Each structure stands twice: as C-alpha cells, then as structure tokens.
Amino acid sequence: xxxxxxxxxxxxxxxxxxxxxxxxxxxxxxxxxxxxxxxxxxxxxxxxxxxxxxxxxxxxxxxxxxxxxxxxxxxxxxxxxxxxxxxxxxxxxxxxxxxxxxxxxxxxxxxxxxxxxxxxxxxxxxxxxxxxxxxxxxxxxxxxxxxxxxxxxxxxxxxxxxxxxxxxxxxxxxxxxxxxxxxxxxxxxxxxxxxxxxxxxxxxxxxxxxxxxxxxxxxxxxxxxxxxxxxxxxxxxxxxxxxxxxxxxxxxxxxxxxxxxxxxxxxxxxxxxxxxxxxxxxxxxxxxxxxxxxxxxxxxxxxxxxxxxxxx
Amino acid sequence: xxxxxxxxxxxxxxxxxxxxxxxxxxxxxxxxxxxxxxxxxxxxxxxxxxxxxxxxxxxxxxxxxxxxxxxxxxxxxxxxxxxxxxxxxxxxxxxxxxxxxxxxxxxxxxxxxxxxxxxxxxxxxxxxxxxxxxxxxxxxxxxxxxxxxxxxxxxxxxxxxxxxxxxxxxxxxxxxxxxxxxxxxxxxxxxxxxxxxxxxxxxxxxxxxxxxxxxxxxxxxxxxxxxxxxxxxxxxxxxxxxxxxxxxxxxxxxxxxxxxxxxxxxxxxxxxxxxxxxxxxxxxxxxxxxxxxxxxxxxxxxxxxxxxxxxxxxxxxxxxxxxxxxxxxxxxxxxxxxxxxxxxxxxxxxxxxx
Amino acid sequence: xxxxxxxxxxxxxxxxxxxxxxxxxxxxxxxxxxxxxxxxxxxxxxxxxxxxxxxxxxxxxxxxxxxxxxxxxxxxxxxxxxxxxxxxxxxxxxxxxxxxxxxxxxxxxxxxxxxxxxxxxxxxxxxxxxxxxxxxxxxxxxxxxxxxxxxxxxxxxxxxxxxxxxxxxxxxxxxxxxxxxxxxxxxxxxxxxxxxxxxxxxxxxxxxxxxxxxxxxxxxxxxxxxxxxxxxxxxxxxxxxxxxxxxxxxxxxxxxxxxxxxxxxxxxxxxxxxxxxxxxxxx
Numbered sequence: 001x002x003x004x005x006x007x008x009x010x011x012x013x014x015x016x017x018x019x020x021x022x023x024x025x026x027x028x029x030x031x032x033x034x035x036x037x038x039x040x041x042x043x044x045x046x047x048x049x050x051x052x053x054x055x056x057x058x059x060x061x062x063x064x065x066x067x068x069x070x071x072x073x074x075x076x077x078x079x080x081x082x083x084x085x086x087x088x089x090x091x092x093x094x095x096x097x098x099x100x101x102x103x104x105x106x107x108x109x110x111x112x113x114x115x116x117x118x119x120x121x122x123x124x125x126x127x128x129x130x131x132x133x134x135x136x137x138x139x140x141x142x143x144x145x146x147x148x149x150x151x152x153x154x155x156x157x158x159x160x161x162x163x164x165x166x167x168x169x170x171x172x173x174x175x176x177x178x179x180x181x182x183x184x185x186x187x188x189x190x191x192x193x194x195x196x197x198x199x200x201x202x203x204x205x206x207x208x209x210x211x212x213x214x215x216x217x218x219x220x221x222x223x224x225x226x227x228x229x230x231x232x233x234x235x236x237x238x239x240x241x242x243x244x245x246x247x248x249x250x251x252x253x254x255x256x257x258x259x260x261x262x263x264x265x266x267x268x269x270x271x272x273x274x275x276x277x278x279x280x281x282x283x284x285x286x287x288x289x290x291x292x293x294x295x296x297x298x299x300x301x302x303x304x305x306x307x308x309x310x311x312x
Numbered sequence: 313x314x315x316x317x318x319x320x321x322x323x324x325x326x327x328x329x330x331x332x333x334x335x336x337x338x339x340x341x342x343x344x345x346x347x348x349x350x351x352x353x354x355x356x357x358x359x360x361x362x363x364x365x366x367x368x369x370x371x372x373x374x375x376x377x378x379x380x381x382x383x384x385x386x387x388x389x390x391x392x393x394x395x396x397x398x399x400x401x402x403x404x405x406x407x408x409x410x411x412x413x414x415x416x417x418x419x420x421x422x423x424x425x426x427x428x429x430x431x432x433x434x435x436x437x438x439x440x441x442x443x444x445x446x447x448x449x450x451x452x453x454x455x456x457x458x459x460x461x462x463x464x465x466x467x468x469x470x471x472x473x474x475x476x477x478x479x480x481x482x483x484x485x486x487x488x489x490x491x492x493x494x495x496x497x498x499x500x501x502x503x504x505x506x507x508x509x510x511x512x513x514x515x516x517x518x519x520x521x522x523x524x525x526x527x528x529x530x531x532x533x534x535x536x537x538x539x540x541x542x543x544x545x546x547x548x549x550x551x552x553x554x555x556x557x558x559x560x561x562x563x564x565x566x567x568x569x570x571x572x573x574x575x576x577x578x579x580x581x582x583x584x585x586x587x588x589x590x591x592x593x594x595x596x597x598x599x600x601x602x603x604x605x606x607x608x609x610x611x612x613x614x615x616x617x618x619x620x621x622x623x624x625x626x627x628x629x630x631x632x633x634x635x636x637x638x639x640x641x642x643x644x645x646x647x648x649x650x651x652x653x654x655x656x657x658x659x660x661x662x663x664x665x666x
Numbered sequence: 667x668x669x670x671x672x673x674x675x676x677x678x679x680x681x682x683x684x685x686x687x688x689x690x691x692x693x694x695x696x697x698x699x700x701x702x703x704x705x706x707x708x709x710x711x712x713x714x715x716x717x718x719x720x721x722x723x724x725x726x727x728x729x730x731x732x733x734x735x736x737x738x739x740x741x742x743x744x745x746x747x748x749x750x751x752x753x754x755x756x757x758x759x760x761x762x763x764x765x766x767x768x769x770x771x772x773x774x775x776x777x778x779x780x781x782x783x784x785x786x787x788x789x790x791x792x793x794x795x796x797x798x799x800x801x802x803x804x805x806x807x808x809x810x811x812x813x814x815x816x817x818x819x820x821x822x823x824x825x826x827x828x829x830x831x832x833x834x835x836x837x838x839x840x841x842x843x844x845x846x847x848x849x850x851x852x853x854x855x856x857x858x859x860x861x862x863x864x865x866x867x868x869x870x871x872x873x874x875x876x877x878x879x880x881x882x883x884x885x886x887x888x889x890x891x892x893x894x895x896x897x898x899x900x901x902x903x904x905x906x907x908x909x910x911x912x913x914x915x916x917x918x919x920x921x922x923x924x925x926x927x928x929x930x931x932x933x934x935x936x937x938x939x940x941x942x943x944x945x946x947x948x949x
Binding site: 020022023024026027028030031033034035037038040041042043045046048049052057107110111113114115117120121122123124125126127128129130131132133134135138139140142143144149151183187188191192195196240243244246247250251265268269272273278281282285286288289292293296 | 677678681682684685688689691692693694695696698699702710711757758760761763764765768769770771776779780782783785786787788789790791792793794795796797798813814816817820821824849850874877878879880881885895898902907909912913916919920923924926927928931934935938939
C-alpha cells in the first residue's frame with residue numbers, strides 16, 4: 001500500500017501553516033506595545049526598587065549614599081517597628097476581609113429575599129465603591145469620628161455610652177481604620193455575592209424543598225457550597241487590596257496615633273518620603289511585595305486545589 | 313481560479329492529541345455534485361469539511377481542488393463558502409451588511425454590492441428582511457441569511473455543516489427541498505455534513521459514510537441502501553436500519569434459529585457462521601416461520617412497526633395496519649430470501665455471489 | 667387571609683425593615699457629609715449637631731471660586747484620567763485579543779507576567795518612580811503621571827478584556843476568514859464590535875480608578891499636576907480643618923465618579939463579577 005505523501009509546498013510557498021501562518025507574528029504585533037509599556041512601568045521600576053534596597057539612599061544625608069549590601073535587611077530584621085507593622089498588616093487584612101465576606105454574604109442573602117426594590121440596594125452599594133478611598137478616609141476622619149463634632153460620636157453619646165477618642169487612641173484607631181475599610185468595600189462583596197446568588201439554579205432548591213430540607217439546611221448544604229467559588233474570589237481580591245490599602249488610612253490617621261495604625265504600607269511610605277531614607281524604605285517595600293506575592297500564591301494555589309477537589 | 317469545483321483528498325490524516333479524527337481518507341467529489349458526508353458524531357465528517365474549508369490543516373495527505381494543491385491554502389485564498397451549524401451570523405450587522413461582508417472584504421465596488429446582495433437575498437427569499445438584525449430573525453430566517461451570505465460570492469465550493477439541525481422538524485423537511493433546488497439553480501458543488509441518514513439519502517447525489525475516522529462506503533444513496541458493503545453501514549442506513557441477525561451458512565442454505573432459508577444465489581463464502589442483514593420490510597408473517605416474541609408495537613399511522621425478540625436478537629418488522637391483531641404475544645416470522653444480505657461473520661464485509 | 671400568607675407578609679416586612687436599617691449604615695455617612703456641606707463653618711461645630719438649619723451654598727461657591735478653588739484640579743483630573751483611559755484601551759484591546767484567541771509565543775508565561783504585575787503594591791512602585799522621575803525631570807508633569815497611571819490600568823484592562831474576548835464565538839471569526847477577511851479586518855469589523863460592552867465596562871473601571879488615585883498623585887505630582895484627590899487637602903491643615911468646605915469640595919470632586927457609577931451601575935456589577943471570576947480589581 002503506498003504511503004501517503006508528505007504535505008508538499010502549497011502555492012503560497014509555505015510548508016506548514018495555511019490558516020495559522022503568520023498568526024504568531026500578528027499576535028506579537030498586537031501584544032508588543034502593551035508588554036513594552038508593562039515592562040517599562042512595572043518590571044523596570046521593580047528592579048530599581050530591589051536595587052535601591054541594597055543601597056543607602058538618604059536624601060537628608062546624601063553624603064552617606066552608597067552600596068549597603070544587606071544592611072537594610074539586617075536592620076529590618078531587628079526593627080521592632082517593622083514587626084509591629086507586619087502584625088498590624090495581618091490584623092487589618094484578616095479582620096476586614098472576614099468582616100466584608102460575612103456582612104456582604106448576610107446582606108446578599110437578606111436582599112435576595114426581598115421581592116422588589118433590589119435596585120435601591122444596588123445603587124446604594126455602588127456609591128461607597130466608586131468613591132476615592134482618600135475621600136472616604138477624610139469623611140470618616142472629619143464628619144463621622146471627630147470627638148465632639150462627628151456623627152458617630154453624637155450617636156454614641158445619645159445612646160448613653162462613653163465617649164471614645166476614635167482616632168486619637170491606639171486601639172480605637174485600629175478599629176476605626178478597619179471599620180472604614182470594611183465600610184467602603186463590603187458593598188463589593190455584597191454585589192458579587194448577590195449576583196452569584198441570583199445565578200444559582202433554582203431547580204436544585206426545588207429538589208431540596210421536596211426532600212424536606214429546612215431553610216438552614218438548604219443554606220448550609222446547597223447555597224454555601226455553590227457559592228464557594230465566588231467567595232474564594234472575593235477573598236482573594238479583597239485581600240490583595242487590603243494588603244496595599246493606603247489612601248484611606250493615610251487620610252484618616254496618617255498611621256497614628258504614633259504607630260498604632262501603621263501598616264507596612266505606611267511604614268515604607270513614611271520611611272521614604274518623610275524620613276527620606278529611600279534605601280531602607282525600599283527594603284520595607286520589597287518585604288511587602290514578597291508578602292503579597294506569597295499570600296496571593298497561597299490563595300491561588302488553594303483555589304486551584306479546591307477546583308480540582310470539586311472536579312473529583 | 314477557474315474550474316468546475318472538483319475536490320480530491322488523498323491519504324488525509326488528522327490527529328487531535330491522542331484522538332485520531334481522520335485515519336487516512338481518500339475522497340473524490342465530482343463537479344456540481346451534491347455530496348453528503350454522513351456519519352455519527354465524532355466520525356470525522358466535520359473535520360473533513362473544515363479541511364476543505366481551510367479552517368484546519370491535515371497532518372498527512374493532500375487536498376486538491378480542480379487539480380491545484382490547496383492543502384495549506386488559507387480559507388481566504390480558496391473559492392469556498394460555508395454555512396455553519398449555528399449560522400455564525402454577525403449580530404451587530406444588519407442582514408444586508410452580513411450578506412455584503414464577503415463582497416466588501418473581496419474589494420467589490422460599492423456600486424455592485426447592492427445588486428448582488430439583493431440577488432442573493434431574493435434567491436433565499438429574505439429580501440424583505442435586509443434591514444433587520446440577526447437577533448430579530450426566526451431560526452429559519454437566520455439560516456437563510458447564512459445561506460445568502462454564502463452564495464453571494466458565487467463560490468466554487470459550497471460547504472454546509474449540519475445546516476438543518478437547529479430547525480424544528482417541520483421546517484427541516486421544507487428547507488431540505490429548498491436546499492436541493494438552490495444547489496441545482498446555482499450549479500455549484502455542494503458538500504453537506506449530516507448525521508441524519510434520511511437527510512443524506514434524500515438530498516445527496518452521492519455520499520460517503522464515515523465511521524470512526526474512516527470512510528466505509530462511497531456511492532449513490534441507492535447503492536448504499538441496496539448494497540451496503542459492510543455490517544456497520546448496513547446497521548446505520550435506513551429508518552429503521554437493517555436488522556442484523558447471526559446465522560449459519562451451508563452452501564446456499566442459511567439457517568436462523570433452526571429454520572432454513574434457501575437463497576437464490578451461491579455466496580462466495582465458506583460454510584459456517586455468517587451475519588444476515590434484512591430490512592424491516594423484508595420480513596413476512598408466516599405460520600411456518602420462526603416464532604418471535606412481540607414486546608412492543610409502534611403505530612406509525614400508515615404502517616405498524618413490530619419490535620420482536622428473535623432468539624437473543626431484537627429485530628423490527630414492518631406490517632400493514634390490516635395485518636395487525638392486538639393481544640398477540642408470539643409472531644411467526646419468515647425471511648424473504650431475495651431481501652437477505654450476507655456479511656462475513658468476522659470482518660463484517662459484504663459477501664458477494666460467486 | 668390564611669395563615670401562610672400572613673406569615674409570609676410578616677416575614678417580608680421584617681426583612682425589609684432589617685435590610686433598610688442596614689442600608690442606613692452606608693447611606694447615612696454620605697447624607698451627613700452632604701448636610702455638612704450645606705452648613706456654615708460655625709454651624710458645623712455646633713454640638714449636638716443641628717438637624718434644622720439654614721442651608722447655604724456658600725461652601726460650594728468657595729470650593730469652586732474661592733482661594734482654594736478646586737476647578738484647576740478638576741481639569742487636571744479630567745485630563746489625566748481621560749488620557750490614561752484612552753491609552754489603556756488602545757494598548758489593552760489588541761493585546762487581549764492576542765491572549766484570548768491567537769497562538770502567542772510563550773502565552774502562559776506572558777499571561778502570568780501580566781497577572782503578576784497587578785499584584786505589586788503601589789508603595790513598592792511609588793518609591794522607584796519618585797527616584798527615577800526625579801532624575802529624568804518628569805515629576806509634576808502630565809506625561810509622567812499618565813505613564814505611571816498605566817501601571818495599574820493596563821494589566822487590569824487586559825485581564826478584563828481577555829474574558830470578554832473569549833466569549834466571542836470562534837465560528838464567527840472562522841466565518842469571517844471564509845469571507846476573505848484578513849486577521850486585522852476580522853479583529854476590527856467582527857471581534858471588536860462584539861466586545862463593545864466589555865470595552866465600555868473597562869473604560870468605566872479604568873477611568874474610575876484613575877480619577878480616584880491618590881498615592882501616585884500626591885507623591886509624583888506637584889503644583890502643576892494636582893488631581894482632585896490631592897486638592898482635598900487644600901481644606902485640611904495643621905491649624906484647622908475647614909469642615910464644611912471640605913465636604914463641599916469632596917462631594918464636587920466625587921460628582922463625576924458618582925454620576926458614572928449610577929449611570930453605569932449595570933455595567934459595573936457585570937464588570938465586578940466578570941473581574942471576580944477571572945481575577946482583577948484595584949483600590
């Protein structure tokens with residue numbers, strides 16, 4: 001039996017290709033500019049950042065500038081303010097993300113039950129999200145939390161409680177910034193989870209109803225597992241934002257009182273732009289970068305592991 | 313490129329990962345033929361069509377159109393038009409712009425486009441809908457819009473990928489006829505992919521039966537129906553398809569469940585086990601026949617279809633309504649000797665006369 | 667009225683009351699800020715806060731036309747946000763098509779790279795930006811600012827657009843190829859019109875994020891480039907905070923994004939969920 005001939009050269013002179021010829025070149029042409037800009041705007045500065053973390057760059061004392069080796073990192077290791085900032089970052093991120101998910105989910109479940117008027121909730125939910133975080137921080141700092149003038153202060157006193165110096169004392173300040181962040185971003189969780197809830201197939205619930213499952217059982221065994229992917233995504237996204245949140249805290253407390261709300265973000269900022277110690281500030285920023293990468297790596301890994309689990 | 317639209321495939325092989333979609337097929341399609349590629353899902357017929365269109369390229373083998381090798385020519389360089397199963401209309405354009413698009417891409421002057429679009433639309437009777445968008449059309453209208461877009465260029469090859477599968481049954485029957493008429497009017501080679509053997513039988517001048525990546529038989533509908541060249545084809549063609557029953561052969565005598573049937577011809581086959589094929593219409597109710605158990609009777613209106621247990625095998629038999637008596641459990645059946653096809657018990661190939 | 671029906675009505679009423687109460691948590695601060703903006707500075711400091719007072723528009727006038735007018739900043743924000751959005755779309759849409767549909771060499775690593783750039787905390791970038799732009803003399807310039815803004819806009823936009831591109835049926839592109847369209851023609855005539863909605867969503871998000879940006883604005887800008895988020899601080903100083911004017915200015919500054927937010931709420935929710943499924947989001 002004759003063997004089938006090898007593909008000969010086509011009229012256009014191509015050995016392989018046809019529809020796929022030139023596709024790679026076209027693809028590169030389309031992505032080239034974007035990738036170039038990306039490289040310029042992120043990779044290059046990042047490399048610069050890492051480089052400067054190994055330098056001493058102090059605009060206040062320029063005569064000290066020079067190569068520093070790992071001095072900055074050694075200093076960081078022994079810096080209590082650094083570990084304090086790490087701790088605060090952890091508390092801030094975990095508590096606000098947890099609150100966002102719980103409250104957002106609760107609200108979404110609640111609103112799902114309301115037959116009409118859901119649109120009001122949607123509009124109200126959009127507003128905090130579109131505001132600039134710096135404006136939110138300023139609002140809360142001034143009209144809400146100020147002692148003697150703020151709305152919260154007034155309400156607390158009207159309800160008969162003790163006045164609290166929300167932004168002036170360490171623990172209340174930390175609580176305040178967490179509340180502010182949660183206030184602004186819970187609507188995000190709410191909207192995403194509401195949309196997910198709305199897209200759940202109704203027949204599964206009908207089957208469960210016929211199988212005599214009560215409301216709580218339906219929630220625990222059907223709703224929650226079906227919502228898991230959405231919840232996971234919300235957690236990942238909000239965690240990323242919480243780790244890098246800056247403007248709201250800056251506006252509300254500036255990191256204070258003292259260092260009570262100085263998450264790593266702010267510490268790096270202050271070191272660089274207030275104390276003008278760019279070398280050490282760079283090292284701090286690199287630390288934050290590494291933490292962010294690790295956390296997102298872990299979260300993404302958990303997510304794909306979960307997906308694989310669900311597929312099995 | 314002038315020519316009549318003659319297509320040739322030689323030794324075409326296509327593999328997707330580990331799955332062999334096409335295992336070396338050879339095919340010749342005559343100019344102006346209505347040629348059907350028939351087979352179940354995954355048999356390779358759509359893959360073949362896509363290669364002719366240029367949307368996929370073979371791993372091995374060649375494809376020529378009117379003598380020119382187009383194995384690797386991109387779709388734009390081939391004079392080919394295609395109607396997709398889901399029509400693939402451009403939803404953001406009006407019907408007119410959809411039909412005009414290929415002309416626009418080919419650089420046809422604006423002055424000519426309008427006339428050509430109208431002509432194509434009139435042919436498929438959607439000229440009243442030119443200003444609408446695909447989303448505003450019914451399924452049948454969308455399909456005709458896809459047709460118009462395909463024919464407006466007056467291509468040499470007209471490819472159709474299960475174009476009727478998204479229509480309801482009634483529309484399908486009506487459109488079938490129109491498609492055939494359209495092809496005749498346009499005088500163009502049409503290659504038609506379908507899994508519905510009734511469609512292929514009624515539309516095609518010739519067809520190729522695909523199974524598992526190979527072509528089992530090529531021929532006219534009559535040839536494939538009257539002389540299937542293997543058991544698989546026999547079991548696929550016909551509504552309902554041929555009954556397949558194991559039997560023993562000795563000389564000219566076929567024995568089924570102990571009953572002997574004399575054939576009028578000498579099979580070119582050794583004595584021993586053999587596979588018998590007989591169409592539902594080739595069975596008779598016969599008092600001396602093989603007893604079978606009736607387990608279901610289907611009322612088809614003009615005729616009845618009896619589902620019978622013959623030994624270990626299930627067969628179907630067609631009878632007139634007048635011959636049917638309800639409450640009957642056993643039906644004695646005999647085989648019309650002239651309606652018997654023989655296939656080799658091992659290879660499945662048709663057994664011919666010596 | 668039977669038992670079931672009454673129970674259901676009660677239930678709905680209770681739910682609505684609870685939900686509305688929770689709603690207040692988000693509405694109240696904004697309403698209060700608005701109320702404050704209508705008071706005079708003296709009245710603001712009154713305690714307990716007056717609910718009844720004479721509203722005045724003086725603060726808005728001051729914010730727009732007074733000594734610390736934010737009008738220039740509004741113009742700056744508009745320029746920067748618009749330029750960022752336009753550039754981002756021009757770069758991101760073709761790139762997203764390549765990622766979604768074409769055989770891009772090294773697609774996986776490049777895709778991962780794009781995703782990774784999104785995870786960089788801004789403070790990690792503002793430090794080198796400051797040092798670099800300082801050296802190049804691009805601090806406090808429009809071109810400097812816009813390029814910097816592309817940092818967070820571009821990866822996000824590519825990411826968002828890729829998911830929209832993937833929704834375009836392949837058959838439609840194949841039909842276009844058969845209709846003799848080149849790859850570029852297919853992209854322009856067929857694919858891009860199909861993802862119009864996605865481009866709209868992306869525009870909204872990119873513009874919003876650019877408008878609301880603070881860290882880069884405050885550190886890399888100056889007197890020339892002073893977006894509205896920085897101009898807020900016109901009304902905040904060590905000695906005193908001009909509350910009412912601050913509120914007025916802030917509300918004015920947020921007016922564009924609020925309008926966009928309400929007008930585009932459907933798109934925003936869609937974008938959130940799409941972005942949530944595929945990864946993205948900022949601020």
